[in-house]
Amino acid sequence: MLSSTEFNEEAQxxxxxxxxxxxxxxxxxxxxxxxxxxxxxxxxxxxxxEQVIYNKLDFAQIPKEFQNLAIKDFDIDIYKLEESKVKASRAVSVSKKYVDKFEKMQELGRGLYFYSKEAGSGKTRLAVSIGNSLVKYKKQHVRFITTVDLLGKIRDSWNDKSGSSEEALVEEFVTIPVLILDDIGVEGNKDWINNIFYRIINRRLTNKKVTLITSNIPMNKLGFDYRLINRLEDMVMQVVMPEESVRRTKAKSKNEEMLKELMG
Ligand SMILES: [Zn+2]
Known part of the structure; x- marks a missing residue:
């Protein structure tokens, strides 16, 4: 899940x-x-x-710290390990090509699944960067949501006081042309969760809607029903991210920069 303390990078x-x-x-x-x-x-x-783009970016509900991220700004050198740099540059290259070939990807309804066991390795950054590019250059409607927030909305809909029904919410997430589903797999494996994800994923697959997913769990190890895993495997291509957290490195170098400024 995203929280402001986890991502203490300078907001752009x-x-x-x-x-x-x-x-x-x-x-x-x-x-x-x-x-x-x-x-x-x-x-x-x-x-x-510009207003059209601005409205679409507004609709996307991308967290503030990620709103201006572009794929070209994804810094490979922030990773310390050589192995990480290799994985990261491969992931960036896949992302760029994905945007370039988006029309074809959309026709096939094919998305990406960014995976690394390590948190803070840049998965969300990269998925959101693709989303931003799709808004700006491909005029797409993109929507970002963490799976925890999505399931929270569904749970709220069971409450009479909530404005929308469960089915209306599922429908909303089925029809979004490009959906970024952040951090799938953290929500545990209950029947109702499996059921909600299956309805959303299966219908997105049938309707050839593009889904970008991030996770700390490889696709085939997600604790879901095999039918849901099969649908996911048909829908998204797994991109392996570095097993290195760059969140702390980033915060540390920002602090060092600021300290220099104070001492200079
Ligand atoms: Zn004007």
Whole structure:
């Protein structure tokens, strides 16, 4: 699960967006009016496309610290072990090609499964970087959610006070074109969990929706029903990540940088 203490990397957030137009052309709506002899016409402003992307990124619900990550910024040199660098550069290369060939991948409904036993090895970073690229360059609707949050929402739906039904929630997660499912396997193996995942995964597979998954457990060792594992194996290709945590390395080097600044 993600928590702010686990990811104490410097947040790379976007500059704050004002409600107006960044070019000072329209009123911020993405359109402006042109007065012509025939009457008033609405024209698309320069900022319109950016707004479309911004809205899609907003929809994606990617955690703040990951929002601006790009695949090209994924730093291989942060890993200390040679073996890790090799694995990481292979994973980055797969990710880049995946985005390049996305139209074909989408046609096949094929996604990726980032696995390493070690937490903090860069799985979520890379999956989210792909998601960001798909929003920006392939105009896709992407949604990020941890499996713990997803199951939490389902559990809440059993409560009468909750606004939506279990089936409506399953349907919501079935129809999202690109779903990033973070940290599958931590939720344990209860019948209802297996059932929810099966319904979502099976229907996503049937509808050829793209799913990107991260996990600390290899796909074939997930404690789910074999039918669910089979569906997963049909749907996602496993990418092995380094068995090295870079979370602490990153935090440490940030601290050293700051200390230098204070002493300089
Ligand atoms: Zn504008």
């Amino acid at each position: 957030t976007e500059p704050e967006r004002t409600c107006g137009c960044p070019y000072g052309i329209c009123d911020g709506s993405g359109h402006y009016l042109v007065n012509k002899p025939e009457g008033l016409f609405a024209k698309k402003c320069k900022c319109y496309e």
